[in-house]
Amino acid sequence: MSHTAYDELCRRQLRLHRLNHLQSIAGWDQSANMPSKGNEARSEAMAEMGGLIHQLATDPQLKDLLARAEQEQLDEVQGANLREIQRSWRAANALPQALVEAKSLAASRCEHAWREQRQRNDWAGHVDGLREVVRLAREEARHLAEASGLSLYDALLDQYEPGMRSTEVDRVFGDLRQWLPGLIQAVGAKQAKEPTLEPQGPFPKSAQRALGEDAMRLLGFDFEAGRLDESAHPFCGGVPEDVRMTTRYRVDSFLPSLMGTIHETGHGSYEQGLRRDWLGQPIAQARSMGLHESQSLSFEMQLGSHPAFVELLRPLIVKHLGDQPAFESANLHRLMTRVQPGTIRVDADEVTYPAHVILRYEIERPLIEGQIEVDDIPALWDAKMMELLGLDTRGNYKDGCMQDVHWGSGLIGYFPCYTLGAMYAAQWFAAMRREMPDLDQRIARGELGAVFDWLRERIWTQGSRWETPELVQRASGETLNPAHFRAHLQSRYLGA
């Protein structure tokens, strides 16, 4: 046998990569194309494939191959790839199959029931199912913590943000918590004096679609390596060689779809920008959920809601939707940056969004660590919502602790990634401005390549070569620093 254990591991990763390609396209198709009666067969086919992939990822021979590869002479890139192969092997092997199946079943039951329970504001009906999912998530955390040596919550967080720890989250969220409520109030007072014109629809779907595609072109999206389609819940799927973005349209309002499309274009550009020569190996993959969100928020917030970018967007809007007073650039920018505390996370603006995330982090962490129970959630939610955003959610489970399906579907440890992403994005643009003092003028001149080149070099082509903290340090010259996010919000929303 002339090839090394490392080569054999790479060969197996390539096989998994190819099979996951089919899963990814089938999943995209399920959301974007599939008629209703196809769902059962599709779910069965994808579950069969999932089982097969799991079987390949837990092949008993892997343990020995990994041990042998550790003894082989590897260069730095190979070493990083081996680290990532080990990470995914640990993730696939840490959990007993019975637990994976029990959690998947409990989560899918809880999620299915949630759809109607939420509409009926039925917390009492929801709580039993949620309790079972949380029980199994705790068990999952215990297994992952044992395998990794991390704390319970960190073991879950590490799945989405490798290398990130709750001590670090505490540090940056603690900072945010100090100044965010005051900032929200100050922005509210300032914006109350700025009247804003509402765009007058209808805005036909076909025109919105053409506008979204033009915005994607402006942002450098490669349509020979991806598409834009529709789905009920927008997402960015597919594979790096063929990115499948989705959006949804409302005929009475075009900004949600346009800004959503710009957001997903950030995710899509990250995928399209991953290195081709590593493709098929774990090291080629996007680093983490927080890093991914830092790309979508770089596109949507840092660049997309930049006053100079709005000047670039305006002619496209007029081209596809005709002109009207509300499309005047300053008014468009006011529409894009309107701040309004509200109970619903997914509708939140850039300034209030972190409050929703902090609230969830402060509940899900003690929940996993056993300091609180599922029955404690509503009272905690109400108190924190009043404290952070001044909103009363008592008795309003529907728009309170039942608004998201993350916990019910077993996704715990994920929420911090949204706000970590917003902070990373602010940090990238702060670093860009240090290195390119004329960045804002370049954006105003439509020279967006400067932004994309920076992101490509520092983030996209780095894939999973470094753990998240090291990537952040290498890209921006410092560790995660919430001061950049604060400065960004103050500058954009208070002109300070």
Next chain:
Amino acid sequence: MSHTAYDELCRRQLRLHRLNHLQSIAGWDQSANMPSKGNEARSEAMAEMGGLIHQLATDPQLKDLLARAEQEQLDEVQGANLREIQRSWRAANALPQALVEAKSLAASRCEHAWREQRQRNDWAGHVDGLREVVRLAREEARHLAEASGLSLYDALLDQYEPGMRSTEVDRVFGDLRQWLPGLIQAVGAKQAKEPTLEPQGPFPKSAQRALGEDAMRLLGFDFEAGRLDESAHPFCGGVPEDVRMTTRYRVDSFLPSLMGTIHETGHGSYEQGLRRDWLGQPIAQARSMGLHESQSLSFEMQLGSHPAFVELLRPLIVKHLGDQPAFESANLHRLMTRVQPGTIRVDADEVTYPAHVILRYEIERPLIEGQIEVDDIPALWDAKMMELLGLDTRGNYKDGCMQDVHWGSGLIGYFPCYTLGAMYAAQWFAAMRREMPDLDQRIARGELGAVFDWLRERIWTQGSRWETPELVQRASGETLNPAHFRAHLQSRYLGA
């Protein structure tokens, strides 16, 4: 172990069925959606999956399981399913893996080169690649013949039309060959006296698409279990629970797309009509390529070009494309039934099409049996084209023996299915008319359910329960009888 060998075989078939589901959707997506840069990764992913499916289909344990299942007590349906499991096992195991790979490589090279060679009319450049593909197809036939005990050509034909033999093809094509050239001449003379108005375009794609979907609804297509999209080469793909049909549009002409869509709706209805309680097992699959074509031609020719059906179609055409003199029903029917000998098979009408198929059958059979060689093809082609259709193709390889890619891509033994399908379709409608003497009045009243119910009961829900000849006998009360096709053409085209 409490379950039987037969149960275990069924379990494995279900797994293959589910994995093939993903292959099918990925293949459809490749034709209907995929941007160009996604092709390499998609091809690799599908090849990986193909290898995995082949590995499962040739698992050495299967031989023993099949032998044990043969000894078990099975009911009639289980017995038929076991026969089909054996058939697919033989097909997967008859060929050495090296031969499969060599043929796939030679075919894909030959096919790729053919695209430009055809444009350049370059037979001399094409012949070497084709010779290699034919050499490997002969070897394939030898292996399949050894495994099945059939003759060389029959072993290939049996892959597409199980139970059909060349003696039977000789019998029905021999009959056809007698009267077809005379019929073509007579129809030509008759139609020369019937002036036809040409529809005046342009016909926007979106209107044609809406028209096609309305025609599909008229034909009972279930849009909750399928879709219509676009691709360069129309086909019917997907899975029975989620049929993916494609068409293509020409802005200057709407009938090719409309009739093509009606054709594919026949294929799609067969798939949608397969029994759900057998799904996942080979017995649930469509019987054969000829049977499949009998459904598309039942829809396109028997029903779709029926003068009473044209009356149902006309209001849909007017609804989507507006009215014009050429849309008068009798004129539409003349447009749909225009007969014109031409060199190109895929453009051929219902009457001249069989001549193209007979010609190919009379060349590919001796080619596989070694009585002729690849270099003999052009002269034979020219002679038969003159004899059957009175057309001179000498030196015109492009529109002669290089027009189709079937042989170059290694598909030999398939061509007869097109005309077998046309004959079966005529036989179905002859049987329907015997059982329902008012069939034509029902069609005129728009009561198409009578047709669909007959096809559903006799063909769709039978799946692969019977070998083709038995299915034909059971469905229509007699074996394949070319007299029905002749009577259909005489009645429709000569009013006799």
